[in-house]
Each structure stands twice: as structure tokens, then as C-alpha cells.
Amino acid sequence: MTNKILFIANWKMFGDLNSVKSIESVINLTKKKNYKNAKIIYCPPYTLLNSFVIKTRKTNLDVGAQNCHYEINTGPYTGSISSNMIKKLGVKYIIIGHSENRSDGETNDQINKKIHSAISNNLNVIFCIGENLFEKKNKKTNNVLKKQIDLGLRKIKKIDKIILAYEPVWSIGTGKVLTNKELTKQVVIIKKIIKKKFKNQEAKIIYGGSVNNQNINNLKQIKEINGFLIGGASQNSKKFIDIIRKTIN
Ligand code: PGA
DSSP, rough: OSSEEEEEEEEEEEEOGGGGGGGHHHHHHHSSGGGGGGEEEEEEEEHHHHHHHHHHSSSSEEEESSOSSSSSSOOOTTTTOOOHHHHHHHHEEEOOOOOOTTTTOOHHHHHHHHHHHHHHHOOEEEEEEEEOHHHHHHTHHHHHHHHHHHHHHTHHHHHEEEEEEEEEGGGGGSSSSHHHHHHHHHHHHHHHHHHHTTTTTTOOEEEEEETTTHHHHHHHTOOTEEEEEEEESSHHHHHHEEEEEEEEO
């Protein structure tokens, strides 16, 4: 997997065929020499995966899905899409365990099965973890993160295809972000949990939750993180480019 700074655009339930053209300016940016160190991964809704794969062919950009069913190939699951179907489109990444799906009833066990299915299809996984406000207020953050990692990554042996996305639930879409000091502390704790569980293997860790073109100047100072998972601000190419520019320059 790449050692570049990751900018993962999570478009959630936004975008239609007209939005495909809007990423051209981002593609053009990455052609410039000083952006060689940036890895941009677009995660549009399922309906746009194919168009995004075609649009980003022969570029440095990659495409990711936002979820999958835990069944590896095919099955009687109306409305669902498997990691194998996603892989066959030419998609390389997949977000699993996003809090918006966890709060919809997705369990740690299902997340674990989805991660196994994605890896067996040779996809890179963006595995989301994070505490909610109640857990934070009750000082349960570290326990929650450890449990999510232990159960989500159960029976996973190698983590070279897994990117951990630390996204405090209370930070998503709210404009609230931890201070750099608090965030660094949390990321170091996650790294320790991973190192212990995976016998010194190191995982890439990205941060997500209200990343925008204002707070990026601050967030980019944190050396312990390998990039960002960006929701709202990634749907607007101007704002997204601003975030990438400010991080790289
Ligand atoms: P946000 O979303 O940047 O809009 O807070 C991030 C995410 O949910 O991945």
C-alpha cells in the first residue's frame, strides 16, 4: 500500500452522473509535480463507482466503495452488493464500519465478516472506529476503540491492507474537532493497541470528522496521522483542492 498522504473523499449519499465531471479539477491538480506525494481516493455511492473508475483510469487517483455485504461473492440478499462485485469494477478500496452504518445496526461481527470478505477479494480496507459523545463523556473512549479493533479485526493476521480511520462520532459533520494534543494522544493509543495485537506490525491511521479547508492547517501538523477521511468538504472540488493544497504546501 502507498506511503503517500491519503485524502479519502467519502461522498456518502450524495452525487449523480453530473457530479462525475466535477472531479476533473482534482485530477488535474494531481498531475502537478509537487502533488506526487498525495494519494486521492474517491468513495462515491455505489451508483457512481463505475463512472468514477472510468474517469480516473490512467490517473493517480483510486476509487473506493462505502460499504459491502459480508457475503463474499453472490447470494440471496436483495439490495446488497458484495466485495467481489465491487472488486470486479476495478475499485481498490472499501470503507467498512462507518459510524453511520454502525448506528443503523451494523454489528462488530458483521464488520469483521465484511473485512474478511474485502481482504479475500484483495481490496484495501478503510476501517472506521470512533467513540460517541456518551462514551467520551464517560471516559470510555479507549475501551471502545480497543473493543472495535479487537472484534472488527478478529482473525485478521496481516494489516498491510488495512487503513484505520479514527472518526470520533461526535465530530462527524458537527464542526467539532479534538485539539491536536488530544488527537495525537488518541492516535498514539490506537497505534499501541495495533502494535500489541499484531506483533509489531504498523497500521496507517487517518483522521476523519469535520476536516475542512480551515482546520486543515492545524490538523496537518500532526505527524502521527497518514491522511484524512473527508466527508462534506470533499463533495465540493474547490474545498477539497484547498484541503489538499494546504496539506502538501
Ligand atoms: P465529515 O464526515 O467530514 O462531513 O465530518 C466524515 C466522515 O463521516 O467520514
